[in-house]
Amino acid sequence: MSEPMSIRERIARRAEKELLDGYYVNLGIGIPTLVANYISPDKQVVLQSENGLLGIGPYPSPDRVDPDLINAGKETVTAMTGAAYFSSADSSAMIRGGHTDLAILGGMEVSAVGDLANWSIPGKLVKGMGGAMDLVHGAKRIVVIMDHVNKAGQPKILNHCSLPLTGKQVVNRIITDRAVIDVTAEGLLLVEVAEGCSIEDIRGATEPPLLMSETLLMNAY
C-alpha cells in the first residue's frame, strides 16, 4: 500500500509546481484531485469544480460534512472563502470559454502529438468522459498526469493512441512518475527526469522518440 501511494504522491507533488499564483485550475478525478493537498500556502490558486463550484476548499472535518457540497469526483468538500456556486451550464461555459488557466487530467494514453485517451476501453470499461472533453478544448493549458507505463509494463505514451480519444492534439505537458515531457511542434521533449531514472529508462518506456531539452533536469523530483 505504501509504494503505490508514494508514486501517486510523487506525481502529485511534481504536478503542483504547474500551479502558479493567481491561477484558476481544474483538477480531474483521481490523482489530479490529490494535487490540491500539496498546494503551497504562498500561492493563491482557485480550484474549479465542473459540478458548479469555483473555490474548492479542503475536505471537511467530520462534523462539517455537507452532503450537498461535493467536487466533480463526488467527494465531500468545503468551499473556500470567496467561493461561488453556479449551475453545470454556467460551469461548462466557464470551462469552454477559456477562463481556466490550467487543467490537470488523468490519462490512459497520450500520443506523440498530444492526443489524449482517458474515458473508455471498448468492451471492457465505460467510464464516461464527464467534463474532460470540454476541458481539453477550454483550459488554456492541459497537463496530463499518469503512470509512465501500464500494469503490464507497456508504454502509455504512444506514437498513436489505441483507445478512443478524449481530444486530439490537446495535451501540453505529460507528468509521470518517471519524467516530465512536453508536447512540442517538433515532437515530444524530455524536460525532467525523476529521481532514480536514467534517460535510457525513459526512452525505453516511451514509444515515440524523445527530444532532449537543452535545460533537461535530472533527479528533478
Add this chain to the structure above:
Amino acid sequence: MSEPMSIRERIARRAEKELLDGYYVNLGIGIPTLVANYISPDKQVVLQSENGLLGIGPYPSPDRVDPDLINAGKETVTAMTGAAYFSSADSSAMIRGGHTDLAILGGMEVSAVGDLANWSIPGKLVKGMGGAMDLVHGAKRIVVIMDHVNKAGQPKILNHCSLPLTGKQVVNRIITDRAVIDVTAEGLLLVEVAEGCSIEDIRGATEPPLLMSETLLMNAY
C-alpha cells in the same frame, strides 16, 4: 389630449381581456404597457420584462422609486411579491424558449397573413427591434394592438407590409380602436367591432378582405 387618451384606453381595456388567469405575459413598449393598468384583480397574471424581471408590479409611489428597477420601456416600476430578477440572456431564453403565454405588442403595419412591422421606417425613424423579434417567435400567442389607421387615415392592416418586418406570419390577433381581427389560415377574420363602428367602416379601413366570424360581436367594446 383627452380624445387620444380615450382611444388608447379603449384599446388597452379590450386587450386586457386577452390576459387569462395564470398567464405569464410580456407587454411591449407604448400602449401595450398601459394594459397593465386595467388587469382585473381577480386574475393572477405575471408580467415579464425583457430587461430581466418576472413579476412587474405597479408604478412606485414617489418615495419608493428605485432607479435600478425599470421595465423594458425604461419606466420606473416595482416588483410584485414573488418576483425574480435575472440577466438579459436568461430573460431572452425565457422568451425564446416558449415560456411566455402571451405577448402584446404595438404595430406599425400588420399583413393579411400576420406579418408584423414595428421597428423601423427606412430613412425616417430608427427605433430598433429591441426584444420584439425574439418575442414574435417565442411567445405562445401574439396580439398586436394599434390604431386601425395611420395619421393620414390609411389602413395599417395591409395585403402586404411595406415596412421592414419584425416577423413573418407571427400575429395571432389584432386589436385596434375599431375592431378585433384574428389571423386565420383562411384569412383575416373579423370577430369584434367596437362601439360606434359598422362592419362597412372596418372593411373600408382595412386593405385585405375580411371574413365574418359566426359569432361576430357588434358594439363589443
Add this chain to the structure above:
Amino acid sequence: MKQILLSFQDAVSRIPDGATLMVGGFGLVGIPEQLLVALADRGTRNLTVISNNCGVDDWGLGLLLRNKQIKRVIASYVGENKEFERQVLSGEIEAELVPQGTLAERIRAGGAGIPAFYTPAGVGTPLADGRETRVFGGKEYILEHALTADFSLVRAARADRMGNLIYNKTARNFNPMMATAGKVTIAEVEQLFETGDLHPESIDTPGVYVQQIIVGKQEKRIERLTTR
C-alpha cells in the same frame, strides 16, 4: 399559484411508459430522491432518461436501472455504477455518452429556444464520427442539437408557491437548466415557503419554469465521504 402535490405516487402517476425524463443531480447530490423512489415503485417502463449520471446501484436512478425501467440513457458519466456499466457493455441499455458541458448546454438550449449550436468538445474523437463539423476562426466544432423532455424532475432546497426555486450549494448542478427544458417540470423541494419569503434576487429558477411542486424529505446519501 402552482399546483402543490401531496403524494409522490400521484406526482409520478401521469408519467407514462416511454416518456422522456430529465433528472437533476450530479452523483447523488441534488437528485429528486422521492420522485425516483416513487417511479421505481410504480414500475413505469421504457423510459428515456437524460441525466449527468445514473446514481449508484441502490439509490437514485440506480433504482430504475435495477428494475430495467430505462430503455435509453443520455449521460456524461457512468463512473462507478456497476449495474449501469454492465447494462451498457451488454447492450441491454442504449447509452448515449455526451461530454458534460455539451449535455448541460444542450439542455439549456432546449429550454432557451436554441435548436442547435456548435461546440469544440468531442472534435477528433469517436463522438465526431459521422457528425457534422464546421470550422469557425480556424478551429473545428461539432453541431449539437437541443434536448427537451416530457417531464423534468428537479430537486431544490426551497420553493415558494409561485414556483420560484433556490438550490443548495452544489446541489444546483443540472437542475436549473432541466427545469427550463421539460414540458412539465416537477420540483421536489425540501421546504415550501409562502410567496414573498424568497428574495427576488436570489431566485435560481423563476416560477415560470415549474408546473408542480412536492415537498420531500431528503436522505441525502453520501457517495464518497471524504474528511480531513
Add this chain to the structure above:
Amino acid sequence: MKQILLSFQDAVSRIPDGATLMVGGFGLVGIPEQLLVALADRGTRNLTVISNNCGVDDWGLGLLLRNKQIKRVIASYVGENKEFERQVLSGEIEAELVPQGTLAERIRAGGAGIPAFYTPAGVGTPLADGRETRVFGGKEYILEHALTADFSLVRAARADRMGNLIYNKTARNFNPMMATAGKVTIAEVEQLFETGDLHPESIDTPGVYVQQIIVGKQEKRIERLTTR
C-alpha cells in the same frame, strides 16, 4: 486578489483607439457611469461599442456619441436617443441592429466558447437578407455568431476582492454576460467588500471573469420617472 484601480482616468487609460468595448446596462440602468465619463474625457476614438442601447444624449454612451468617439455600434435599440438616431440615419455611425435576445445570446456565446448558434429571431425580416438560415424541426432559424470584446465595462452593486460581483435588481441586465466575454473586464462597483462578505450562493458573476475593479459613486439618473 484582483487589481483594485484607484482612478477612472487610470482605468480607461489602457483602452486604445479602435478598441471593441462591451458596455453593460439597459437604458441608463446598470451602466458603468464613471468609466464612460472618463472615456469621454480621455477622447478615445474609433471605438466599436456593443451595448443594448446608447444611453441618452447627455449621459452614458450618449457622451461618447456626442464626441463622435464611436465608429460602430452593435445594439438592439436606438429608442429615444436623438443623436444616435441622427448619426445612424446620416450614416455618420455604422450601426448593426440586432434583436435583443440575439444580442444577449451572442455575448453569452462569446464568453462560453460557443462560436455560433441558431435562433428564430429575425427570420423573414431584412435581417435575414443574405444570411445563412437552416430548418430544424420544420422551423427556420438564422445562424448567429458569438461576440467578444477587448474590454468589457460592467457595473455591479457589490464586489469582493476576489472579483465576485452581485448586481442590484434590473441593473443586472447585460452585465453578467458581458463580464464573461471581455478579454479584460473592468467592474465599476458601488461597494467593495472583503472576501467572504458575499454569500457564495448569491454571486451573479464569479470572480474568474473580472480582471479589474474600481469603486464609483453612481448618479443613477432616471430616464423615465413614472410613479403612481
